Structures are given as C-alpha cells and as structure tokens.
Amino acid sequence: xxxxxxxxxxxxxxxxxxxxxxxxxxxxxxxxxxxxxxxxxxxxxxxxxxxxxxxxxxxxxxxxxxxxxxxxxxxxxxxxxxxxxxxxxxxxxxxxxxxxxxxxxxxxxxxxxxxxxxxxxxxxxxxxxxxxxxxxxxxxxxxxxxxxxxxxxxxxxxxxxxxxxxxxxxxxxxxxxxxxxxxxxxxxxxxxxxxxxxxxxxxxxxxxxxxxxxxxxxxxxxxxxxxxxxxxxxxxxxxxxxxxxxxxxxxxxxxxxxxxxxxxxxxxxxxxxxxxxxxxxxxxxxxxxxxxxxxxxxxxxxxxxxxxxxxxxxxxxxxxxxxxxxxxxxxxxxxxxxxxxxxxxxxxxxxxxxxxxxxxxxxxxxxxxxxxxxxxxxxxxxxxxxxxxxxxxxxxxxxxxxxxxxxxxxxxxxxxxxxxxxxxxxxxxxxxxxxxxxxxxxxxxxxxxxxxxxxxxxxxxxxxxxxxxxxxxxxxxxxxxxxxxxxxxxxxxxxxxxxxxxxxxxxxxxxxxxxxxxxxxxxxxxxxxxxxxxxxxxxxxxxxxxxxxxxxxx
Amino acid sequence: xxxxxxxxxxxxxxxxxxxxxxxxxxxxxxxxxxxxxxxxxxxxxxxxxxxxxxxxxxxxxxxxxxxxxxxxxxxxxxxxxxxxxxxxxxxxxxxxxxxxxxxxxxxxxxxxxxxxxxxxxxxx
Numbered sequence: 001x002x003x004x005x006x007x008x009x010x011x012x013x014x015x016x017x018x019x020x021x022x023x024x025x026x027x028x029x030x031x032x033x034x035x036x037x038x039x040x041x042x043x044x045x046x047x048x049x050x051x052x053x054x055x056x057x058x059x060x061x062x063x064x065x066x067x068x069x070x071x072x073x074x075x076x077x078x079x080x081x082x083x084x085x086x087x088x089x090x091x092x093x094x095x096x097x098x099x100x101x102x103x104x105x106x107x108x109x110x111x112x113x114x115x116x117x118x119x120x121x122x123x124x125x126x127x128x129x130x131x132x133x134x135x136x137x138x139x140x141x142x143x144x145x146x147x148x149x150x151x152x153x154x155x156x157x158x159x160x161x162x163x164x165x166x167x168x169x170x171x172x173x174x175x176x177x178x179x180x181x182x183x184x185x186x187x188x189x190x191x192x193x194x195x196x197x198x199x200x201x202x203x204x205x206x207x208x209x210x211x212x213x214x215x216x217x218x219x220x221x222x223x224x225x226x227x228x229x230x231x232x233x234x235x236x237x238x239x240x241x242x243x244x245x246x247x248x249x250x251x252x253x254x255x256x257x258x259x260x261x262x263x264x265x266x267x268x269x270x271x272x273x274x275x276x277x278x279x280x281x282x283x284x285x286x287x288x289x290x291x292x293x294x295x296x297x298x299x300x301x302x303x304x305x306x307x308x309x310x311x312x313x314x315x316x317x318x319x320x321x322x323x324x325x326x327x328x329x330x331x332x333x334x335x336x337x338x339x340x341x342x343x344x345x346x347x348x349x350x351x352x353x354x355x356x357x358x359x360x361x362x363x364x365x366x367x368x369x370x371x372x373x374x375x376x377x378x379x380x381x382x383x384x385x386x387x388x389x390x391x392x393x394x395x396x397x398x399x400x401x402x403x404x405x406x407x408x409x410x411x412x413x414x415x416x417x418x419x420x421x422x423x424x425x426x427x428x429x430x431x432x433x434x435x436x437x438x439x440x441x442x443x444x445x446x447x448x449x450x451x452x453x454x455x456x457x458x459x460x461x462x463x464x465x466x467x468x469x470x471x472x473x474x475x476x477x478x479x480x481x482x483x484x485x486x487x488x489x490x491x492x493x494x495x496x497x498x499x500x501x502x503x504x505x506x507x508x509x510x511x512x513x514x515x516x517x518x519x520x521x522x523x524x525x526x527x528x529x530x531x532x533x534x535x536x537x538x539x540x541x542x543x544x545x546x547x548x549x550x551x552x553x554x
Numbered sequence: 555x556x557x558x559x560x561x562x563x564x565x566x567x568x569x570x571x572x573x574x575x576x577x578x579x580x581x582x583x584x585x586x587x588x589x590x591x592x593x594x595x596x597x598x599x600x601x602x603x604x605x606x607x608x609x610x611x612x613x614x615x616x617x618x619x620x621x622x623x624x625x626x627x628x629x630x631x632x633x634x635x636x637x638x639x640x641x642x643x644x645x646x647x648x649x650x651x652x653x654x655x656x657x658x659x660x661x662x663x664x665x666x667x668x669x670x671x672x673x674x675x676x677x678x
Contacts, residue, residue: 339614342643346663347573350581353666382663389645 221315222303225273227252230312239319241291252315259286265298272302272313283320295321338389345385349378390520391499401441401527405551408434408477412470415446419453425464426457432470434477439551440528448521448532452481452544455517460485460541476530476547484541493534497522521546562588563677566604568595568623569612569641574662578610578669585670587677595623602632608676610660613642613650624654637676 213220219236221229232247240256252269253261268279282298296317303312356371416430438445456466463484471478488496499519518532525532525546536542565587567578575591582589590604595618601609609627613620620640627633640651640659651659660672 339643342662343571343574346643347571347577349663350577350666350669354580354584357666378663386645 219317219319221252221317223252223269223313223315225311225313227269227313229255236317239294239317240288256286256288259288262286268298268300269313269315272300273311276302278302293321294319295324334388334391338385341385341388342382345378345382348374349382352378387516387520391516401444401524403439404442405437405439406442408436408438408548409470411442411446412449412468412479415449415453416468419450419457422454423457426460426466427464428453428466428468430468430470434470434472436472436477436550438477438548440548441524444524445528445548448524448546449479449481451517451521452479452546455544456481456483456485456542459483463541472550475550477550478545478547480543480545482541482543487538487540487542488534488536489538493536496534497532518544562586563608564588564590564604564606565608565610565673565677566601566606567591567610567641568593568615568620569610570594570614570616571612574612574641581666581669582673585673587673594618598626598630598633601627601636602630606636608673609636609638610641611638611654611656613640613644613654621650621654624656628655639672639676 213233216233216235219239220233221236222231224230229247229250229252232244237243237247242256247255253266262284264282264284268282271277272279279298279300282300284296284298286294286296288294297320299316299318301314301316303314304310352371352374356368356375359367359371362368412430412434416428420428453466453468460466460483465484467482469478469480469482471480497518499516522532525548528548530546530548532544532546534542534544565582567575567582567589569575569578569591570593572593575593579589579591590606594615611620611624615623620642624638624640627636627638637658638654638656640647640654640656641662642650642659643662644650645661647659647661657676658672660669
C-alpha cells in the first residue's frame with residue numbers, strides 16, 4: 001500500500017511533469033507568438049513613429065497655416081477696426097440725421113398743431129354757418145307761414161268776392177224772377193181770359209156737339225165703362241123705336257128685350273176698353289118682331305172724359321137695311337136683266353146664223369153684208385150681257401174658276417196674236433218671257449190680259465203702239481200693258497178697279513163700254529191670289545199690271 | 555103631218571119664251587128633227603106618251619123650276635131613259651144641270667153649230 005500510493009503519487013507527479021512540459025512547450029509557443037507579436041508590435045511602433053513624424057510634419061504645416069491665419073485674422077481685425085470706425089462714423093451721421101428728423105418732426109408737429117387750430121377754427125366757422133342756416137331755415141319757415149297766411153287771406157278775399165258776385169247774381173235773379181213773375185201774372189191773366197173764352201167755347205162746343213148728335217141721322221150711343229148707356233141721340237130712339245127711359249142706364253145687351261145681346265157685339269165691345277182699341281164696320285143683323293130685321297154697321301171708339309179721366313165708349317151706328325136691300329135688288333136686277341136679255345139675244349143670234357147659212361151663196365151681197373154685221377153686233381151684245389152677269393156673279397161670290405196648270409208664254413203669244421187683229425192702228429209688241437207655268441183659270445186670265453189690251457187700244461185713240469212687258473221673279477209672273485193714250489188722273493187711279501167706273505178725258509170725251517172690265521179683271525186676279533195695279537200719268541198714257549203666283553211643280 | 559120614210563128623231567123643247575121655241579123649231583127642223591115645243595111642263599104622262607128621243611129643258615119657267623121637272627122625269631121609269639139637256643141663260647149652268655140630274659147643258663146664247671152637235675150626240 002504505501003508503494004502503490006507512492007507509484008500513484010509518482011504517476012500523478014509524472015502526469016504533472018508531462019503536463020508541466022506541455023505547459024512549458026505551450027509557454028515557449030506562446031513566447032514565440034509573443035515574440036512574434038513583439039516583433040510585429042515593434043513594426044507597428046516604427047510605423048507609428050513614421051506616422052508620428054508625418055503627423056508632426058503635418059502639425060508643423062498646420063502651425064504655419066495657423067500663423068498664416070492669425071496674420072490674416074489680424075489683418076481682418078484691422079479691417080474690422082476700420083469698419084467699426086466707419087460704423088461709428090455712420091452712427092454719428094445717423095444721430096445727426098435723427099436730430100434733423102427730430103427737428104423736422106417738431107416742425108411737423110408744429111404744423112399739425114397749427115392745422116388743429118385751423119380745424120378748430122373751421123369747425124367753429126361751420127358751426128357758425130349751421131347756426132346761420134338754422135336761423136335762415138327758421139326765417140324761411142316764417143316767410144312760408146306768412147305766405148300761406150297771405151294766400152289764405154287772398155282765398156278768403158276771393159270767396160268773399162264770389163259771395164259778393166253770387167249775391168249780386170241772386171239779386172239779379174230775384175229781379176229776373178220778379179220780371180218773370182210779372183210775365184207769369186200777365187200770362188195767367190191772359191190764361192184766365194183764355195179760359196173764360198175756352199169755357200165759353202166749350203159750352204158752345206158742347207151745345208154744338210149736342211146739336212150735331214141731336215140732328216144726326218145716324219144713331220149714336222155713349223156707354224160707360226160698365227157698358228151701360230150714358231146717353232143716346234134722337235136718331236137712336238127713332239131707329240130702334242125706343243124711349244129714353246128704356247135706354248139710359250140700361251146695360252147695352254139688355255136693350256130691346258136683350259135683342260142687342262149678340263156674340264159679335266159682345267166680342268167687339270169687351271175688347272175696346274182693355275185693349276184701347278176701336279172697331280169699324282162691324283155688321284150686325286137684329287131681328288126685331290115689331291120693325292122687322294135690321295142690318296146695322298157699328299163703329300166703336302174709346303173716349304176719355306178729360307176732367308174725371310172716365311172711360312167711355314162711343315158707339316156709332318148706320319142702318320144699312322135699306323142700302324142692303326137696294327144693293328141686293330140691284331144685283332138681282334142685274335142678274336135678271338142679263339138673264340132676260342140673253343133670251344132675245346139667243347133668238348136673234350140663232351136666226352141670224354140660220355139666215356147666214358141659207359144665204360151664204362146668195363147673189364144679194366147687201367143681204368150677206370147686213371147679216372154679217374148683225375152677227376158681229378150680236379156677238380158684241382152677248383159679250384156685254386155676259387160681263388153684266390159676271391158682275392152679279394162676283395157680288396154673289398159665285399164666280400167660278402177652272403184651275404189648270406198652263407204655260408204662260410204660250411198663252412201670251414196667242415193673246416198678242418189675236419189682239420193684234422183688233423186694231424190695225426196699234427202695233428202690239430211683246431217684250432220678255434215668263435219662262436214659267438201658272439196654275440189657274442186659263443180663260444179667266446186670258447180675259448184679264450185681253451181686257452188690258454182692249455183698254456189700251458180704246459184709251460189711246462191717237463197712239464200707234466202698245467208695249468207688253470212680261471217678266472218673272474222667283475215667285476211671280478208679271479205682265480205690264482203700256483199704252484200712250486189719255487192716261488188716268490191720280491185721284492181716279494184708285495177707283496179704276498171699282499164697278500162701273502169709267503175714265504173720261506178733259507174734253508169730256510166718253511168711251512163705250514159698261515166700265516166693268518177692270519172690276520172683273522181685279523176679281524179674277526184676286527181669286528188667283530195675284531195683284532193688279534196701274535201706273536199712269538194723265539196725258540202720257542198708262543201701264544196696267546197684273547202678277548200671278550208661279551206654279552212650282554214638285 | 556108628213557109620214558117620214560125613216561122615223562125622224564123626236565125632240566121636245568120646254569121653254570116659256572116663244573122666241574126660243576120658234577128658233578129651236580127652225581134650227582133643229584133644218585136638220586130634219588121632229589121638234590115638239592111647249593111653254594110649260596104639262597106632266598110626266600104627256601112626256602111618256604110623246605116619247606121624245608131628247609128633251610131641251612129651260613130652268614126658269616113661269617111658275618115652275620126646270621130642275622124639279624128634270625128630277626121628276628129622271629125618277630119616273632117611263633121617262634128616265636130620255637136624255638135631258640138643260641137650256642139656260644144662268645151663268646152657273648153646269649151647277650144647275652148637276653142639281654137637275656140632267657145629262658148635259660147648253661148655255662144661252664148658244665151657237666147654231668153647238669146646238670146641232672149636242673143634238674146629234676144625244677140622238678144617234
């Protein structure tokens with residue numbers, strides 16, 4: 001055991017020695033390295049020294065530079081010092097300038113102060129002016145007020161003047177009124193006188209009226225507004241065989257046992273007052289047992305009695321009983337005469353015709369001629385007798401028409417041709433055409449046409465022409481027959497279509513015929529709803545016209 | 555009275571005017587008619603007995619109305635076949651003829667030729 005420990009200790013000491021050897025080697029390596037390092041560091045130190053030498057050289061150069069700079073700086077300092085001097089110089093100059101400026105400012109301040117003073121002065125003067133202006137304004141107002149006052153006075157004066165003028169006018173008016181009043185008084189006086197005269201006249205008129213009514217041959221009634229008789233005239237009492245006490249105050253319809261109560265009279269009377277109308281020629285036939293039938297014509301008028309404004313009716317009557325009877329007798333006489341005349345005419349006519357036949361070839365020319373003349377005259381007589389009968393037919397409304405549609409131009413042509421044979425002296429010319437058809441009695445219309453032409457021949461004995469004019473409108477055919485004969489006086493022109501009226505001339509020359517041709521013609525034209533008229537100048541001739549409605553074929 | 559070889563047509567004229575009767579007799583006689591005239595109507599039996607072929611009848615006879623005579627003749631079986639012509643101077647001959655119930659009318663004054671024509675018309 002101790003040996004091993006000594007071996008282990010020896011081993012450890014060996015290992016220690018090995019290690020220390022290694023360490024010594026390492027130290028040697030490390031010393032080489034360190035030597036090498038030292039050698040390197042010596043190189044480095046030499047390098048540094050070289051570098052330092054360079055650096056020193058540099059420093060020396062830099063020092064030289066610094067000195068150069070310092071020299072430059074000292075020069076600069078000198079320059080600066082110079083510049084400072086200059087600055088000071090300038091400062092001094094500025095101070096002087098400042099002083100000058102200060103002086104100038106003071107002058108300016110002075111001027112400003114002076115301006116303030118001047119402003120103050122101006123303001124004062126302005127205020128003064130405003131004061132003056134205010135004073136002037138007030139003064140103006142005062143003047144305006146005074147002017148207005150003056151105008152007022154002037155207006156018052158003009159009103160006063162107008163008033164004066166007016167009062168003058170009024171005075172003049174009063175004066176004029178007084179003059180008028182005087183005139184009025186004078187007028188009233190005259191009026192009074194007039195009224196007195198008028199009253200007298202009225203009394204006279206009244207008595208005049210009463211006188212007329214009393215002596216009038218025609219019955220007259222005055223009715224009040226209730227149709228009661230107010231008064232009647234003598235003719236009334238006489239005509240109706242009635243007394244005053246049976247008449248006055250009696251209702252008109254109750255007269256003569258109510259025989260006056262007729263529908264026509266009622267109708268006519270009841271219109272008069274409400275319609276303020278009048279009626280004329282109202283024909284009423286009364287049947288009175290004691291006096292027979294009476295035909296009366298009534299005229300009715302509304303009257304107003306001026307003072308009371310009372311409405312009255314005036315009834316005027318005409319007893320036409322006699323007149324009617326005469327007329328009827330006349331008509332029936334004409335009809336009878338015509339009828340009776342026809343019988344001998346027929347006999348003579350037939351016998352003449354027989355004789356004419358039997359002696360037509362006779363060698364006795366005188367006999368033949370006589371018979372021919374008798375035959376013509378008989379025909380003329382027949383015409384006259386027929387006309388007479390036509391008149392009575394017209395009166396009795398028995399005129400007959402045969403209505404037919406016919407061509408008017410054709411009829412005109414025939415008529416003109418046949419009428420030309422009636423007169424060798426007159427040349428009949430026909431102007432225009434109707435170009436129409438007419439519906440009517442062809443014979444009747446021919447008669448009118450022929451009547452116009454024969455009249456034209458008859459009443460223009462010294463003329464040599466007759467002009468027929470035919471024209472038409474949309475609705476009518478018109479025929480005019482113009483002659484250049486004696487003409488018709490204006491006053492006769494209305495009567496020419498009346499029965500038995502005949503025109504004569506200034507020489508008292510009369511013309512043959514009965515004076516009924518135009519009467520018959522107008523009746524025929526009237527029946528055809530046509531028109532008949534005349535245009536004429538005395539001594540220059542006449543134109544007779546008729547127109548007929550055109551027949552329009554549907 | 556002659557006895558005719560061929561029977562003459564018999565005509566009766568009734569008119570109160572002798573002149574007319576004379577003229578009618580002459581005028582119709584010329585044409586060979588057997589004309590009988592009367593101033594008044596004597597009655598149907600007489601007319602029936604005479605048996606004319608044609609009657610000319612005036613309207614206004616004295617105391618008689620031609621229209622009534624005509625109607626009477628036309629109502630009677632023995633005479634109603636006989637043509638009646640109204641002869642009148644009244645203007646409304648056509649109306650009167652109608653009222654009379656007659657066959658025709660001839661207004662006075664007539665023309666000779668018209669008389670002959672009318673007669674021939676009603677007798678042939």
